Amino acid sequence: MPLVSLPSYPSTTRTIFHKNSVACLRDEREEESTKPYLARGSRAPRCHYCRVIESHCLCRWRPKVETRSGVCLIMTKKEVFKPSNTGWLIADVVQDNHAFVWSRTEVDEKLIALLNDPQWQPYLVFPGEYVAAERVTDTVTVDPNKRPLFVLIDATWTEARKIFRKSAYFDSIPILSLIPEKLSRYKLRRSTRSEHLCTAEVAALCFDLAGDIEAGSALSCYFDVFSQHYLGAKNQLPLDLLSDAHQELKGYLE
Ligand SMILES: [Zn+2]
Numbered sequence: 580m581p582l583v584s585l586p587s588y589p590s591t592t593r594t595i596f597h598k599n600s601v602a603c604l605r606d607e608r609e610e611e612s613t614k615p616y617l618a619r620g621s622r623a624p625r626c627h628y629c630r631v632i633e634s635h636c637l638c639r640w641r642p643k644v645e646t647r648s649g650v651c652l653i654m655t656k657k658e659v660f661k662p663s664n665t666g667w668l669i670a671d672v673v674q675d676n677h678a679f680v681w682s683r684t685e686v687d688e689k690l691i692a693l694l695n696d697p698q699w700q701p702y703l704v705f706p707g708e709y710v711a712a713e714r715v716t717d718t719v720t721v722d723p724n725k726r727p728l729f730v731l732i733d734a735t736w737t738e739a740r741k742i743f744r745k746s747a748y749f750d751s752i753p754i755l756s757l758i759p760e761k762l763s764r765y766k767l768r769r770s771t772r773s774e775h776l777c778t779a780e781v782a783a784l785c786f787d788l789a790g791d792i793e794a795g796s797a798l799s800c801y802f803d804v805f806s807q808h809y810l811g812a813k814n815q816l817p818l819d820l821l822s823d824a825h826q827e828l829k830g831y832l833e
Contacts, residue, residue, distance in 0.1 A: 597674075599667065599670035599671050599676055599678075600652070600670050600676045600677050600678035601652065601654070601659060601664070601666055601667045601670045601676075601678045602628070602667070602670075603678070604654070604659045604678050604679075604680060605659050605660060608656060608659060608660070608680070623812070625662065626638060629641075630662045630667065631662070631805075631808050631809055631812055632812035632813075634812060635808040635809070635811050635812035635818060636808075637804070637805055637808045639832075640801065640804050640805075640808075640825070640828055640832070641671050641672075641801070641832075642671075642672055642797040642798075642800070642801050642828060642831035642832060643831065643832065643833045644672060644793045644794050644797045644831055645674075645793070645794075646672070646673050646674060646675070646786070646791050646793075646794040647726050647727070647789065647790070647791055648673065648675075648726065648727045648728070648729060648785070648786055648789045648791045648794065649673065649675035649676070649677070649699060649726060649727070649728045649729070650669055650670070650673045650675070650676050650677070650728070650729050650731065650782060651677045651678075651679070651690070651693060651694075651701070651728055651729070651730045651731070652666045652669065652670065652676070652677070652678040652679070652731055652733045652778075653679055653681050653690075653730065653731070653732045653733065653734075653742060653746075654666060654678055654679065654680055654681065654733045654734065655680070655681060655733075655734045655735075655738050655742075656680050658733055658734055659678075659680060662809070663809060664733065664778075665733075665777045665778045665779035665780075665802060665805070666678065666731065666733035666778045666779070668779045668798065668801055668802055668805055669731070669778065669779050669782045669798060671801070672794060672797055672798045672801060673782075673794065675726075675728075677690075677693055681732075681734075681742050681746070683745055686748065690748070691748055693728070694728075694730075694748065694752065697725070698725060698726060699725060699726060699727075699728035700721050700722055700725040700726065700727055700728060701727075701728040701729075701730055701752050701753075702716075702719065702727060702728070702729055702730065702752065702753055702754070702755040702785075703730045703732075703743075703749050703752045703753070703754050703755065704729055704730065704731050704732075704754075704755045704756075704757070704781060704785060705732070705739075705743055705754050705755075705756065706756055707754060707756030708756075709740070709743070710754045710756075714753055714754050715753075715754045715756050716753055716754070716755060716756070717755070717756055717757070717758045718788065719755065719785070719788040719789045719790075721789070727785075727789045729755070729782060729785045729786075729789075730749070730752065731778055731781065731782060731785075733778045736775075755785065755788075757781065757784055757785075762776065762784070777802070779798055779801075779802040779805075780799070780802060782798060783795045783796075783798040783799045783802070786798065793831075796831075797828070797831040800824055800827045800828040800831065801828060801831075803824035803827075803828075804822075804824045804825055804828050807819070807822060807824060807825075
């Protein structure tokens with residue numbers, strides 16, 4: 580993956596890191612597109628590397644952790660461009676990150692190759708109630724010679740169901756269903772306000788299940804910090820760099 584050297588923003592330490600797979604998709608799609616994508620809301624310039632409005636740039640808060648798990652994001656084109664998309668955050672944290680734009684009519688051979696790569700043991704993360712019981716598991720048990728690959732559909736719920744139904748290549752992959760008890764424990768711990776977890780929160784739970792505890796915690800903290808930067812920028816509020824989330828995330832920076 581291409582290396583990105585960050586320009587030095589005020590309050591940003593110069594960092595060199597890999598451009599994540601979602602950023603690569605965005606840049607490819609942007610080049611293909613004839614009309615530029617305009618993010619709704621603020622016209623303030625966004626940082627090209629973290630998508631947050633520059634005054635609230637997140638770049639120096641990107642955690643660095645070792646992960647055994649890999650991640651494969653299946654996205655809609657719209658999601659790739661959304662500044663609020665949280666699949667991006669997962670791809671920032673997990674070194675082995677892959678992202679694909681889903682298409683009903685075309686099958687991406689690279690996706691099929693990834694799913695069939697013998698080093699990976701894929702799990703498709705989806706609610707168990709929509710799938711035949713024999714395909715569903717709530718634990719992650721990985722063959723000693725393999726590493727877990729979490730396939731996450733990063734889209735609205737309506738789109739996710741459609742993607743699930745219309746992608747025959749998922750039929751042979753076991754479904755990892757996060758049980759409600761785990762979800763509510765997570766919500767209590769993180770005091771998540773929303774009824775539904777976002778993709779980054781779901782991924783953090785998957786990493787916990789796979790024993791990738793550090794990755795799970797780093798991603799949860801990173802998501803909290805992202806939310807503070809994103810909402811701070813949106814509401815034009817100053818950043819509180821001493822917030823609990825920032826302090827906790829510091830432990831995962833280089
Ligand atoms: Zn940035």
